[in-house]
Amino acid sequence: MAEDQKKRVLLVEDAGLVRMYYREALQGAGFDVDEALNGIEALEKLLTAPVDLLIVDVNMPQMDGLTFIRTLRRQTPAIASIPVLITSTESSPQDIHAARIAGANFYLTKPVGQEQLVLHARILSGCVA
Amino acid sequence: MPADVPPVTGEEFRVLCEFLYRRTGMVFTEAKRYYVQRRVTERLQATGFTSYAHYFARLRADSGDEIEQLINAFTVNETYFYREEHQLRCLTSDLLRERIRTKPRGRPIRIWSVPCSTGEEPYSIAIWLLENWPEVDAYDIDIVGSDIDTQVLDAARAGVFGKRALMHLPPRLVNQYLEPLDGEQWRIVEDLRQSVSFSTVNLVEMAETRAHGRFDVIFCRNVLIYFDDASRRLAAENLYENLEPGGFICLGHAESMSRISPLFDVCRYADAIVYQRPMEGARG
Numbered sequence: 001m002a003e004d005q006k007k008r009v010l011l012v013e014d015a016g017l018v019r020m021y022y023r024e025a026l027q028g029a030g031f032d033v034d035e036a037l038n039g040i041e042a043l044e045k046l047l048t049a050p051v052d053l054l055i056v057d058v059n060m061p062q063m064d065g066l067t068f069i070r071t072l073r074r075q076t077p078a079i080a081s082i083p084v085l086i087t088s089t090e091s092s093p094q095d096i097h098a099a100r101i102a103g104a105n106f107y108l109t110k111p112v113g114q115e116q117l118v119l120h121a122r123i124l125s126g127c128v129a
Numbered sequence: 130m131p132a133d134v135p136p137v138t139g140e141e142f143r144v145l146c147e148f149l150y151r152r153t154g155m156v157f158t159e160a161k162r163y164y165v166q167r168r169v170t171e172r173l174q175a176t177g178f179t180s181y182a183h184y185f186a187r188l189r190a191d192s193g194d195e196i197e198q199l200i201n202a203f204t205v206n207e208t209y210f211y212r213e214e215h216q217l218r219c220l221t222s223d224l225l226r227e228r229i230r231t232k233p234r235g236r237p238i239r240i241w242s243v244p245c246s247t248g249e250e251p252y253s254i255a256i257w258l259l260e261n262w263p264e265v266d267a268y269d270i271d272i273v274g275s276d277i278d279t280q281v282l283d284a285a286r287a288g289v290f291g292k293r294a295l296m297h298l299p300p301r302l303v304n305q306y307l308e309p310l311d312g313e314q315w316r317i318v319e320d321l322r323q324s325v326s327f328s329t330v331n332l333v334e335m336a337e338t339r340a341h342g343r344f345d346v347i348f349c350r351n352v353l354i355y356f357d358d359a360s361r362r363l364a365a366e367n368l369y370e371n372l373e374p375g376g377f378i379c380l381g382h383a384e385s386m387s388r389i390s391p392l393f394d395v396c397r398y399a400d401a402i403v404y405q406r407p408m409e410g411a412r413g
Contacts, residue, residue: 016324018266021259024305089235089267111267 007125008032008051012042012068013087014060022055022087025114026121039068046072046079053125055117058088058099066102073103083124087112133179134170137162141181145169148188153200153277154333154360168202197279204278208249210256210290210298213350216379217257219401220346224377225262228345231375231408237269241344241371243330244352245274248285249294251325252317254348256298256306273341275330282327288317333360338367345373351381353389365390372406379403 009031013019023033034051036042038060054072058065065086073080083105088095091109099107105124108116121127137145145165146157157165169181176195178184187195211217225238232238242251251274258265276282291314295303307315330337332352347368353361368378369392378393379401380386386393386404393404 015266015269016320017255017259017270020306020318020320020324021265024259087266111264113263 006030006032007053007121007127008034008049009053009055009121009125010042010045010051011035011055012037012039012060012065013055013057014038015057018057021114022112022117025117028114029118029121031121031125039063039065039071042068043071043075046075046082050078051082053121054082054084055121056084056086056104058086058090058095066098069099069102069104085120085124087117134173137166137169137181141185142166144185145181148185149200149203150357150360152196153203153331154356154364155203156355156357156360165203169199172199172202201278201280204244204246204276204281208246209294209296210249210253212249212253212297213382214297215400216348216403217253217261219379219398219403220254221257221262222400223398224346224403225264228373228375228377229264229268232345237271239271239273239342239344239346239373241341241347241349242272242274243332243347243349244276244278245282245285245327246276246278247281247290247294248274248288248317248325248327249290250274250348250350251285251327252288252306252321253298255321255324256302259306260302270324272325273344274325274327275341276327277329277331279329282329285327286322288322289314290317291315332364332367335367335370338371341371343373343376344371345376347372347376347378349378349380351384353380353384358389361389365392369393369406374406374409376406377403378406 009026011019011022011033014037019035026033034045036045040063056065056068069084084103086099086104086107087110089110096107106120108120142162142165149155149157173184176184188199228238240254242254245251251272255272258270274285289310295315303315306321307317309315328341330341332338349368353364356364365386372378387395394407396403396405
């Protein structure tokens, strides 16, 4: 990705090792990566700097992923329209359905390989191949 | 040796070794006399005592943190990143695979590095998992480093290392997981520092080991060799209690649990020999 076309991703994930694992893959693929440890921190970051894609974990302290997405979708259009990729260890149809209802665009069940993550991040952020 | 601190007499040496044994389980024989003398001399100089009798009286009174300082002086802290890499390979190729096969959903993977010295081993485990375990995002991973020496634990938390500690870590990983402070030192990046927790533990004190809960894998390398048979067995029994049923313990390459305790099963994998706490009900 050229410097001026770099897509910005906000990684919303409470586990430090997972943030490092995803960040390494995304930065290696040319994304600009910012991070938040929970939904509240993510909302605060979005108010100052909107992004092209949100990658969101479900189980997080203070504000979980689904509550965050529901809150996100009620914000101003510039923020509410940001695509959301969920990454979660939960894999039941009910969990995936609940994420869709909350407003997630896509759902990946962990473990998510680094290549798989980058592929979906590219598609959802509207990267030019 | 400085002139103001006389050499220890036979009786003083015996008292000191007895004290260290009771406190730590470490055994020092006559062959280690110089080693013991050098360290206790340092402590006398640091505290201003010129007689062993007075110094021992202070130890017995347990005033201040001198017992802790003395124990710190006697622990060995030589280690480096990716030491005994074959065990790390075994961790991701066999041990974790085995553990998650029977682990209930939502339960964390817990790994204990004990003694962890200045943190090279627990940070190595974290880096190794990030680089070599594709399921690293699918589990809450709890890496704990523990040591009896409080000074090395402070250093471990700070996460600052020199060239020597990093000599076996490929440069790509040094750049990725550490930030340069100057030409000689690097610091573990914050996310990685936050991903490892550190605590004090004495392996022969059951109350202290129990407080750490149960782990899936324990790395306990090159410490039991400093214990005598009785302390070694006690430490092994404590470590057994710290393992989940089916959990594994990795010792140093020259150590064998079979000589210490019959509680564990020996497991031979392609990269390492490790010891396993049998699953519940597997033994009569």
